[in-house]
Amino acid sequence: MKKFPQRSLRALSCRYKCPPIPFISGVTLLLVLVSLAATAQQKIAGTVKDSTGEYIIGVSVKLKNTNIGTVTDAQGAFSLSASGANNALIFSYVGYEPKEVAVTGSGPLNVILQPNRQQLSQVNVVAVGYGKQKKAYVTGAVASANLDAVRDAPNTNIIQSLQGNVPGLNVGPVTSAGSTPSISVRGQNTISGNQNVLIILDGVQYNNSLSSINPDDIASIDVLKDASSTAVYGAQAANGVLLITSRRGNANGKPRINLSTSYTTQNPSGNIRPLNREEYLNKVRDLHWDQAYLAPTYTEPNPAFNLANVVDLTMRNGNELVPTNFNWYDAATKNGFINDNQISISGATDKVNYLISGAYTNQSGFIINDLFKRTSLRINLESQATDWLKIGAQTFGSFVNADGAEPRLTAIFQMSPLLTPYNADGSYNPFPFNSVDPSPFLTYDVDDYERHNYLFGNVYAEVNFPFLKGLTYRVNFGNNGRQDKRYFASKYGGGQTGEAYKTNESYYDYTLDNILTYTGNFGKHNILATAVYGAIQRKYETTTATGIGFSNITLGYNNLSLATTQRTTSDGYEESLNYYMGRLNYTYNGRYLLTATVRRDGFSGFAANNKWGTFPSFSAGWILSEENFMKGINFLNYLKLRAGYGIAGNQTQRYFSLDQISSQPAYVFGDGGSTVFGQYISTLANPNLKWERTTETNFGIDFGVLRDRITGTFDYYNRETNDLLFSVQIPNITGYSTINTNVGRIGNKGFELTLNSKNIIGKDFSWNTTFNFSRNKSEVLDLLGGGDLIASNLFIGQPIGAIYGYQTAGIYQLGDEIPAGYFPGTYRVVDYNKDGNVNNLDRYVVGTAEPAYRFSVMNRMQYKDITLTFLVNSIQGGRNGYLAGNTPSIGRSDVNIRNGGIAGIQYWTPSHPNSPYPLFTGAAPTIVPGINESRSFVRLQDITLSYNLPSKIIKKAGIQNLNVYASGKNLVTLTKWKGWDPEITNGGLNPNGRPLLKGYSVGVNITL
Structure with a gap:
């Protein structure tokens, strides 16, 4: 090279x-x-x-x-x-x-x-990266999101609007105010590398939080899914690309003023709650079933058993239980809401196009102090300065207030209902369990200040060469900045001596693109050529000052010098990228299509010997319906075949190729002296570390039949990622413990289908349906040149999300012949390999966490001025897919006796022998296997009923359009999964999840 x-x-x-x-x-x-x-x-x-x-x-x-x-x-x-x-x-x-x-x-x-x-x-136009193209001439897998169908849904983050909207684009749930859901395109392409989808906002890379973007400002989102379309972004595009385009003024003449406001209530979609007093006491009895009930059946209560003798001292008065029945969950939660307000002014004249918008969003989550307030302002301007020169700016500022520290929901479920968070004088009790577990409300009774300020601006100029028809030059200068402030003070911190800190972070990047475009039409030949040379620079800095031990913390984080112990930390980085890109789109006779792209990237974060990477792609299309031999097929209106091949890259973490320094206790000076930490090199540098490369082949069909009453797109893809970035253990005798290198291969293959049907087209009534379906299957193809990595849960020939576990055959009952290491109430583990022993060799791949397929159905029905839209979204696991562990087990220990838990879980006891959840009274069994359950579900995700008031009524008030609506989100979920919502990470019957919120909204949109 x-x-x-x-x-x-x-x-x-x-x-x-x-x-x-x-x-x-x-x-x-x-x-x-x-x-x-x-x-x-x-x-x-x-x-x-x-x-x-x-x-x-x-x-x-x-x-x-x-x-x-x-x-x-x-x-x-x-x-x-x-x-x-x-x-x-x-x-x-x-x-x-x-x-x-x-x-x-x-x-x-x-x-x-x-x-x-x-x-x-x-002939719809879609964004394809560094420009737009007629959809009929697109040869890659490019899809456009249907944002209009979910405009009135209560989504504070624009990515929420994409859930179930585009096949192959997988968007996770939102469980906290203002948060951004997870995003992936066509499965996981890496193990240790970057898994983020590349975001392009108005032609410029956007590396800030997507929660900063006002959803109402967005006009369209196009998704680049295959390597032949993502290769234009080279080294950062292996995980797919979202092209987000903001709105612009499109009203000629009179300015258009749009006003909208909405209010949404939010509450959990499920019914998970902690144990109340009686349920908690029953749990304690079950943990002592061999004492609370009489032998030999252990089903008849033992009158001599006294619960007060086994619970924590904080929950009893002598031989009596305290009468408390405190609901920690009610104290930590409330009805959530979203209040959203929007205003925009847009218009266009012969030479100027403008959009000015402002918005205020106030969201209060279900958990107290889960708060998100966003104020945003956008100004988009474009001017045709001369016949040959166009200049413009796309700018916005977003200012987020996330003050308030919510109590830990996990701790809320762990607290016993026999305790309260208050002292006798009404103040918070820091340790209801006598210094064992802190009160979850210690994170609530604090001074918490959290602000995020985002600024974005893309200034551009575009020149139409007056001496060469069809040739244009555009220069983009995009700026993206963020300032974060997190200030915190708590009198309970630092072992109740008081703790406070101030953290200030700043981030800035710029993108400078030079884009040369040529459009030519020569008889039957059409050419669209694009050349790009650009550079990106990113810079990040953070500083934290902390104080511990305050005699008086009244001033909190505003006077850290009052602290007995003071310390500061700082960090930062700076990185740069340069790139070249050339793309040729060629069309012959309106039916034969060709696209060829090559991009070359350089990145400062890569190893000395591999700073540059080259990423080519090629795709072709054939519009068969334009051929004479297809003209006789009357039901077929449009048919296009597509095929593409390309290579996209994935950047490593910065400094990944360099020596990594760690610290550990190293020296003690003198008897009783303090320990001094020393530094050592833990990771060996690798000057030959390379880019991960994802190679993909894509075949697609676009079609329209029955006078375009049914249109659709089908894509099949097969992708493989080589040179996986991985941290490999090496012998300590070398003086190092690991080296970061390129090993192994993983693959993804699947297909996607979109069908659009015009079911009814009438004078007063119409009904349209969009059906999306996608399936992706991943596979680990190679690891370290050979065997499985069991510790990393990676197995050759298996999906990346493989689940490695045991097979069980029920629970041991009283009277069973129970082997050593197991007890009544514990799982019966199957000797899977039939070698006469039950041990870790009996593990096998029981299934995968990855779905078998996903589908969604969007329906839009309109009767005169009334419109009903609803979206059904589903993820299915098939026979052994979309699995997750969901087996709460419990043993008799001080912690489990003291803690509360989730209501509705009946553990095994002699009185409940058929319960699926194990309970043991002594030491933990030799093997405690997890039972995996299907998370498959079907959900009514969004539904909106809207009404446009008749124009003859509203025009008298000077109103062009007035629309009122009511909508709902996550109203119904059909699933066999137990516990938190099946999409929630750490879901199931455990206290570590968070609720998925359902919402009811009312709103109004006005155009003047």
């Missing part, structure tokens, strides 16, 4: 900033164009949009009665020369009605084409 040039190495090093080469070249080019334009002849120029205000790419523009013509570029712009007066232009584009426009005056033309509804589904 070509060695990394010295000056590029300097540009990519964390010690140096990226050179401003692309910016200087961009400014120089603009100055040259100004001088050229001064001598250019008069042009006829303008833009072409559709009826929604979106630019249309590739529109044929011809001077009437001549052979002079051109096509619109990626921004819908055109320019051509003409002489004489009384000229007229003919605009034509597949899927739109042709239009003739007279040329009068010298100003730019703003042309709007009306769609031909019969062909509209074939």
Whole structure:
């Protein structure tokens, strides 16, 4: 491989900033164009949009009665020369009605084409990275989210709107205020590498929290799923790409003012709760079944047994139990809500396009002090400064208040109902269990200040070369910044001596892209070529000051110098990327399609010998329905075949290739002296560490039948990730414990299907349905050149989410012949390998945590001005998929006697021999296997009923549109899973989960 040039190495090093080469070249080019334009002849120029205000790419523009013509570029712009007066232009584009426009005056033309509804589904424009393309000409696996269907759902995070919306895009649940759900595309492609989906916001990489984005500001989200489409982003795109585009002004003439407000109530969708007093006492009796009940059956109560003799001293007065029945759960929770308010002003003139929006969102979660308040402001401006120059800015600021520390829900379930969090004087009791377990409300009675300020701005200029038709240059300068403040003070901290700290973090990155685009139409040949050169620089800093031991903590974190013990910590990093990208889209005769892409990336975080990586892709398409031999198939309106192959990369963690330093107790100076920590190198450097590479083949079909009453897309893919980043154990005799290297391969294959049907098309009533289905199967192909890694739960030939466990055959009962190490009430472990012994050799792969398939069904029914929309979402495990451990077991110990628990769990006792949950009174059995259950579910995820008031009523008040609606979220879930919601991490019958919230909303949208 070509060695990394010295000056590029300097540009990519964390010690140096990226050179401003692309910016200087961009400014120089603009100055040259100004001088050229001064001598250019008069042009006829303008833009072409559709009826929604979106630019249309590739529109044929011809001077009437001549052979002079051109096509619109990626921004819908055109320019051509003409002489004489009384000229007229003919605009034509597949899927739109042709239009003739007279040329009068010298100003730019703003042309709007009306769609031909019969062909509209074939000509939609989608974002494809560094530009847009007609959907009919896309050869990769690119899907657009249907955001309009869920606009009125109570989602504070834009990613929530994608759940069940796009096949192959997997979005997890949200369980806390303002949080961002998990996101993945087509399964897991790495083990130790980055698993994040790449987010592109208005053409610029976005590395801040998605909770900072106001969902109402977003116009569209396009998903790049296969390597042939993600390769344009090279080294960071192996996990898929989300292209998020913000709204813009699209109203010509009079400004459009939109107002909206909504209120949502939120409560848990399930019924998990802690034990009350009587349930807790029954649990304690069950733990002492051999004492609380009489032999030999142990089913008849023992009158001599006194619960007060076995519970903690804090829960009894002498030989009597305290009468307390405190509900810790009620004290820690409340009804949640979301209040959302939006305002925007948008419009467009011949030369200026603008959108100004503001929003305030206030969410209070189900758990007290789970708070999220967001104030946001967006300004998008674009100006056609001259016939050849367009300038614009896409900016927003988001300011988040997350003050308040919620009590730990796990601790709430662990507290006994016989205790209270209060002292006799009403103050909080730090240790209800006499210094054993702290009160969960210690995190509530604190001074907690948490703020996050986000600033984003993309400033761009675009030039249409006046001397070369179809050639445009665009420079993007995107800036992305964040400031985080977390201040905390608690009189209970530091062993009740008081503790406070201040943490300040800052993050900033810039993206500088130079994009050259050429659009040409030569008879039956159409070319769209794109070249990109860009650079990214990121910088992060954090400082924390902590004080412990306050004689008076009244000033809290505002005077840490009062603390007896003071310490400070700091951290930071700086990293840089450079990249080149070239892409060619070629179309012949409107039916033969070709896309070829190559991108080369350099990253400062990679090893010295592998700073650069190259990522190519190739895809092709064939619109069969345009062939003459297909014309006789009357029911078939549209059919396109696609095939693609590409390689995308995955970056490593920064410093992953360098020596890693750890610390440990090293020296003691003198008898009774304090321990001094020393540093040592724990991880050996690897100068040959390489990028992970994901190679993918994709085959797809796009179709429309029965006059496009049914349209759809089908994709099959097979991907393989090589050179997995992995930390390998090495002999300590080397002086090191691990080395980070490239080993192993994993694969993912599956298919995705989308069907859109127009079930009923009537004058007053219509009904449309969208069905999405996806299946993905992962497989570990190779590890360290050989065997399984049982400790890491990785097995050759098995899914990444393989579950390794035991087979059981019920629970041992009284009177059974029980082997040593097991007791009545414990699981009967099967000798799976039939060697006469029950041990860890009897483990096997019992199933996988990965789903077998996912599906969703969206229905939209409209009767006159009333619209009903509802989305059913489902994840299914099949025979042995989508499994998780869900077997609470309990043994007689001080902790289990003292703690509460989850209500509704009946453990095994002689009185309940058929209970599936084990209980043991002595030491833990030799093997305590977990039982895995299916998490399959079907959920009514979103439902909205809306009504548009008749225009004849509202226009008298100066209102263009007034819509009122009611919606619900997560209202019904059908599942056999027990405990927290099946999608929740750490769910099931354990206290470590969080509730999935269901919500009811009412709202109004007004357009003036």
